[in-house]
Amino acid sequence: MMRRRSILSGEGTSSRVNVTPMIDVVMVLIVFYLLVGQLATDRRARISLPPSATGVEETQRTDPIIIGVTIDGIRSLNGDEIQLDRLEAQVSGMLARSPATPVRIRADRETPHRFVRPVFNILREMGVGKVELVTEQRP
Amino acid sequence: MSEAAPPTRSRPLRQRNIFGGKGRFGPNMTPMVDVVLVILIFFMAATTIVGQEWFLEADLPEQRDDEAGTSGYELPTPMLDIELFLRDGRVLARGMGDAPVPIEEAIARIDAMDAALSDGLILRIGAGDSVPYGSIVAVHDAGNAKNMRVAIR
Numbered sequence: 001m002m003r004r005r006s007i008l009s010g011e012g013t014s015s016r017v018n019v020t021p022m023i024d025v026v027m028v029l030i031v032f033y034l035l036v037g038q039l040a041t042d043r044r045a046r047i048s049l050p051p052s053a054t055g056v057e058e059t060q061r062t063d064p065i066i067i068g069v070t071i072d073g074i075r076s077l078n079g080d081e082i083q084l085d086r087l088e089a090q091v092s093g094m095l096a097r098s099p100a101t102p103v104r105i106r107a108d109r110e111t112p113h114r115f116v117r118p119v120f121n122i123l124r125e126m127g128v129g130k131v132e133l134v135t136e137q138r139p
Numbered sequence: 140m141s142e143a144a145p146p147t148r149s150r151p152l153r154q155r156n157i158f159g160g161k162g163r164f165g166p167n168m169t170p171m172v173d174v175v176l177v178i179l180i181f182f183m184a185a186t187t188i189v190g191q192e193w194f195l196e197a198d199l200p201e202q203r204d205d206e207a208g209t210s211g212y213e214l215p216t217p218m219l220d221i222e223l224f225l226r227d228g229r230v231l232a233r234g235m236g237d238a239p240v241p242i243e244e245a246i247a248r249i250d251a252m253d254a255a256l257s258d259g260l261i262l263r264i265g266a267g268d269s270v271p272y273g274s275i276v277a278v279h280d281a282g283n284a285k286n287m288r289v290a291i292r
Contacts, residue, residue, distance in 0.1 A: 020241065058192075112269050114268035
């Protein structure tokens with residue numbers, strides 16, 4: 001007759017639960033999801049930021065409004081693609097809820113200005129007097 | 140008649156021997172530490188490769204519309220007004236002298252400006268349709284380095 005296995009106790013067996021495989025698996029899963037999330041974001045953004053030497057680092061705690069513009073002129077609002085005609089309504093809604101929210105422009109360094117200018121103009125018309133241009137720290 | 144069972148006494152915990160041996164108890168932390176270190180190295184490497192993001196502040200002044208007479212705030216003088224445009228595949232800057240100069244020359248002239256002149260000066264940047272956004276940021280960066288207040292037209 002087989003003896004029933006006890007994972008907690010038993011005669012002549014280890015008295016502790018072996019959590020090593022569980023930790024291994026959980027950690028591998030975490031790493032996997034982090035990597036996949038990162039890759040997915042990169043693929044969606046496809047933005048090569050312009051370099052700068054005099055920028056300021058992140059200091060504000062409030063979540064900013066991030067408007068992305070790719071080299072092809074595809075615009076995004078907080079990571080989600082958006083058409084220019086819907087941008088104003090969305091951003092004004094966000095600013096109405098939280099007027100102090102900073103607005104950031106995250107455009108590719110090679111994006112022609114004709115794709116970025118309409119975004120500036122919309123913000124200007126909404127009364128946004130100041131924007132933050134996202135850049136990459138020059139090495 | 141059976142005798143009453145003797146009172147059970149919980150087994151005292153054995154003292155942990157941190158140097159290993161039979162007395163060790165508790166979860167094995169080694170694989171967790173391994174994996175955490177791998178994650179740490181991964182993110183450190185990723186941060187180095189990607190580079191840190193930071194921000195340049197830019198004003199968005201209202202465009203002057205003479206016919207409509209808009210009442211947006213107006214930029215105070217003195218002001219350095221630079222217009223970037225593309226010619227033969229090169230980005231040129233108008234506003235840094237009589238004739239347009241290559242953007243590199245414009246940035247060099249801004250760098251060479253006297254601090255007494257450049258501090259607090261308004262640098263207003265305009266650009267043509269095809270000018271790459273990176274060129275605007277490059278001029279903005281040069282103005283920032285000289286404590287100018289930068290506005291984008």
